[in-house]
Amino acid sequence: MKNTVFLGTLAAAGLAAGFVSAATLDDVKARGELNCGVNTGLVGFAAPDANGNWSGFDVAICKAVAAAVLGDASKVKYVPTTGQTRFTALASGEVDILSRNTTWTFSRDADLKFTFIGVNYYDGQGFMVNKALGVTSAKELDGATVCIQTGTTTELNLADFFKVNNMTYSPVTIETNAEGEQQFLAGACDAYTTDASGLAATRAAFANPEDYVILPEIISKEPLGPLVRHGDDQWADITRWAMNALIAAEEYGVTSANIEELSKGTENPEINRLLGAGEDNLGAMIGLEKDWGKKAIVGAGGNYGEIFAATIGESTPIGLARGLNAQWTQGGLLYTPPFR
Amino acid sequence: MSDTHSETVAYVRETMLPQATPPASEVGAIKWLRENLFSGVLNTILTLVGIAAVVWLVQAALPWFLHGVWNANSLPECRQIIAETWGEGAHGACWAVIRERWNQFLFGFYPSDLYWRPVLALALFFAAVAPVLFTELPRKLLWGSAFYPAVAYILLWGGSLWVPISVMAGFGVGWLGLVAARRTNLPLLGPLAAVLLPLIWWLFLAGPVAGMLEDIIPLGVEEVRSDKFGGFVLSLTIGIAAIVLSLPLGIVLALGRRSDMLLVKALSVGFIEFIRGVPLITLLFTASLLLNYFLPPGTNFDIILRVIIMVTLFAAAYIAEVIRGGLAALPRGQYEAADSLGLDYWKAMQLIVLPQALKISIPGIVSTFIGLFKDTTLVIFVGLLDPLKGITDAVRAAIEWKGVYWEPFIFVGAIFFVFNFGMSRYSMYLENKLKRDHR
Numbered sequence: 001m002k003n004t005v006f007l008g009t010l011a012a013a014g015l016a017a018g019f020v021s022a023a024t025l026d027d028v029k030a031r032g033e034l035n036c037g038v039n040t041g042l043v044g045f046a047a048p049d050a051n052g053n054w055s056g057f058d059v060a061i062c063k064a065v066a067a068a069v070l071g072d073a074s075k076v077k078y079v080p081t082t083g084q085t086r087f088t089a090l091a092s093g094e095v096d097i098l099s100r101n102t103t104w105t106f107s108r109d110a111d112l113k114f115t116f117i118g119v120n121y122y123d124g125q126g127f128m129v130n131k132a133l134g135v136t137s138a139k140e141l142d143g144a145t146v147c148i149q150t151g152t153t154t155e156l157n158l159a160d161f162f163k164v165n166n167m168t169y170s171p172v173t174i175e176t177n178a179e180g181e182q183q184f185l186a187g188a189c190d191a192y193t194t195d196a197s198g199l200a201a202t203r204a205a206f207a208n209p210e211d212y213v214i215l216p217e218i219i220s221k222e223p224l225g226p227l228v229r230h231g232d233d234q235w236a237d238i239t240r241w242a243m244n245a246l247i248a249a250e251e252y253g254v255t256s257a258n259i260e261e262l263s264k265g266t267e268n269p270e271i272n273r274l275l276g277a278g279e280d281n282l283g284a285m286i287g288l289e290k291d292w293g294k295k296a297i298v299g300a301g302g303n304y305g306e307i308f309a310a311t312i313g314e315s316t317p318i319g320l321a322r323g324l325n326a327q328w329t330q331g332g333l334l335y336t337p338p339f340r
Numbered sequence: 341m342s343d344t345h346s347e348t349v350a351y352v353r354e355t356m357l358p359q360a361t362p363p364a365s366e367v368g369a370i371k372w373l374r375e376n377l378f379s380g381v382l383n384t385i386l387t388l389v390g391i392a393a394v395v396w397l398v399q400a401a402l403p404w405f406l407h408g409v410w411n412a413n414s415l416p417e418c419r420q421i422i423a424e425t426w427g428e429g430a431h432g433a434c435w436a437v438i439r440e441r442w443n444q445f446l447f448g449f450y451p452s453d454l455y456w457r458p459v460l461a462l463a464l465f466f467a468a469v470a471p472v473l474f475t476e477l478p479r480k481l482l483w484g485s486a487f488y489p490a491v492a493y494i495l496l497w498g499g500s501l502w503v504p505i506s507v508m509a510g511f512g513v514g515w516l517g518l519v520a521a522r523r524t525n526l527p528l529l530g531p532l533a534a535v536l537l538p539l540i541w542w543l544f545l546a547g548p549v550a551g552m553l554e555d556i557i558p559l560g561v562e563e564v565r566s567d568k569f570g571g572f573v574l575s576l577t578i579g580i581a582a583i584v585l586s587l588p589l590g591i592v593l594a595l596g597r598r599s600d601m602l603l604v605k606a607l608s609v610g611f612i613e614f615i616r617g618v619p620l621i622t623l624l625f626t627a628s629l630l631l632n633y634f635l636p637p638g639t640n641f642d643i644i645l646r647v648i649i650m651v652t653l654f655a656a657a658y659i660a661e662v663i664r665g666g667l668a669a670l671p672r673g674q675y676e677a678a679d680s681l682g683l684d685y686w687k688a689m690q691l692i693v694l695p696q697a698l699k700i701s702i703p704g705i706v707s708t709f710i711g712l713f714k715d716t717t718l719v720i721f722v723g724l725l726d727p728l729k730g731i732t733d734a735v736r737a738a739i740e741w742k743g744v745y746w747e748p749f750i751f752v753g754a755i756f757f758v759f760n761f762g763m764s765r766y767s768m769y770l771e772n773k774l775k776r777d778h779r
Contacts, residue, residue, distance in 0.1 A: 022763075023630035039737075040720070040723065040725070040730060040733055040734060040737075041733040041734040041735075041736060042736070042737055042738055043736075043737050044739065046737065047450065047737035047738045048444075048734050048737075048738075049738060050440060050441055050443070050444065050682030051452070052444070052448075077567060078567075079567065079723065080723050080725060080730070080734070081640070081722055081723050082720070082721060082722075084625075084721065084722045085628060085721070085722060087628040088628075089635075089723070091633075092633060143438070176729075178732075178733070178735070178736055178745060181743065182745055201739075201742065202742075203738075203741075204742070205415065205742035205743030206743065207419055207743075213467065213500075216764045232362065316739065317416075317739050318739065
């Protein structure tokens with residue numbers, strides 16, 4: 001990275017042409033830094049603070065991977081990506097992993113040649129309306145004007161939902177979430193639709209949140225997860241299991257408070273394998289240190305539940321309930337394969 | 341003659357009347373109002389509608405400005421303060437977001453202990469362009485201006501001092517080549533050496549030489565990478581670099597388009613029409629996305645540099661057409677006069693044609709520059725954090741500031757206005773100074 005704007009470019013073009021990098025792990029280690037594609041700004045999921053330090057639910061994945069691979073959660077270069085640039089940034093190698101509230105779909109997995117390493121947030125599209133409207137169900141929205149972001153899957157879901165239920169609507173197209181809020185508050189549309197997590201965050205920022213209700217219907221499946229390029233299975237394994245480590249940690253009761261204690265060795269062999277405290281060295285199988293799992297959990301700022309609570313959970317202004325994102329033992333969908 | 345009046349009128353006053361004040365409707369404010377605002381039925385109606393619109397706007401916006409809150413840590417706190425001070429339901433601006441995050445709007449993620457570097461770079465920029473803009477200053481200062489790009493690069497990006505030095509040395513290599521070639525008396529060798537030698541230097545030698553010198557004498561300042569750039573540091577870096585580079589390129593293209601040489605003309609026309617035919621966003625996407633596919637993986641072609649190149653090419657095509665307008669406006673006699681003096685093409689252009697053509701083109705050139713500077717906000721589409729949308733969205737993504745809408749736009753808009761208004765005033769100054777009309 002000592003190369004500079006003027007020279008490095010042309011010189012590197014000639015030199016690098018020879019070897020196509022398949023081993024992302026080696027690249028990241030050589031670089032000493034993880035390039036992580038994130039949202040340019042999404043409340044609770046990815047946002048820089050006044051000093052330019054990124055934090056959020058998606059950002060925690062970047063930190064976990066960086067900590068597992070490099071041993072330091074701060075060795076991340078955050079690359080802000082837009083809806084248009086995110087896939088190219090990943091495909092071209094500009095980022096090593098994309099952790100940007102991206103819906104896992106068939107075509108993105110197969111046609112765009114990406115590997116989704118799991119789901120870190122199960123989302124779904126919902127509706128928000130003014131309480132004064134007196135609507136209690138999305139099925140009562142016949143003839144409503146709906147604020148909808150253009151060029152997104154939500155737009156298609158909306159059309160499907162109204163068609164299936166034999167209703168009509170008139171769309172008010174908006175470009176960004178901030179614009180949608182303005183339009184909705186100004187009364188330009190009866191209902192505002194986007195992912196339920198986004199609705200909750202938007203409602204939380206209103207001057208009078210109690211005047212608005214989020215309708216119970218969720219009309220689509222939006223499994224959001226991090227993704228990497230096709231063709232480097234080792235890297236996919238590393239990132240997948242770094243995320244799974246966070247989920248497993250919650251399941252086994254490993255928290256940022258007791259992790260130091262537990263990593264000295266416990267009665268539970270599963271925890272020992274996760275934290276690298278026992279005989280088994282899982283890290284060696286994916287080219288990492290023995291205590292990679294511990295580093296990932298510490299680097300991310302705790303287990304899945306702790307991250308959730310700190311960034312988007314019920315104690316934050318966004319106030320999302322765990323819902324589908326609870327552990328399988330709690331009636332949710334989070335279920336990590338065993339660390340064995 | 342003396343008794344003419346005695347036959348026509350009975351009495352002729354022989355003393356002057358004292359001057360009376362003009363009627364009230366013909367002086368002062370009332371006269372001005374009658375002439376300018378109420379001179380007819382249509383104008384009266386338009387005036388009343390205009391006043392109503394202004395009153396409505398002020399009524400709607402003024403309380404919002406007056407209720408502004410500067411000291412708060414979050415939007416809910418702002419709202420609480422406004423509700424406490426001005427009563428429930430009052431609206432007000434939450435300027436606290438600007439107070440808290442102004443540094444991000446101006447500097448992006450640039451390290452805060454190094455803020456002096458972009459500020460100094462901007463100050464030095466004004467010092468460097470002063471001799472170009474104001475001819476009263478001594479001409480020798482232009483030599484200082486020539487080294488400004490290297491200084492600005494070091495200040496903005498930092499890193500090894502040897503890099504810009506070795507890049508600048510490329511120009512020296514070209515000049516040496518030119519001097520050496522002149523001794524040989526081969527006519528084409530001079531220009532060829534002046535172009536090829538620096539290219540060879542930059543492509544193959546400049547990097548290793550800079551690295552070698554860095555190894556011998558390490559000399560440098562803390563490096564700041566492009567991903568730390570954002571806000572107005574980014575806008576001004578791209579804007580100023582593109583403005584400075586696009587003017588000479590535009591002049592060359594304009595001359596090329598009017599050239600008699602078929603190849604030069606065809607290339608110029610093709611370039612100008614292609615660039616003008618596609619939107620800037622297309623070029624930015626090309627720079628950011630398409631190049632990634634064409635260049636070998638792992639190539640580290642700085643994104644800001646790519647954007648500067650694309651914006652420069654885009655602006656150069658427009659500048660070329662503006663200048664072509666200036667060239668076309670010159671009477672044919674000027675060209676013929678230059679020829680009859682025995683001046684060759686370059687001398688004729690330099691001494692007679694271009695000074696006049698550029699003078700005519702000033703308003704158009706400055707318009708293009710202002711447009712270019714504002715277009716730098718489009719870089720958000722390639723993931724760079726411009727001040728208008730990139731930084732604003734990033735700030736809004738913080739939970740404490742989610743929901744602020746107008747305040748960042750107004751702040752950023754005001755700063756853009758200052759820069760653009762400054763450019764506009766300078767162009768008017770220049771037009772007045774260069775006025776040679778014999779009226």
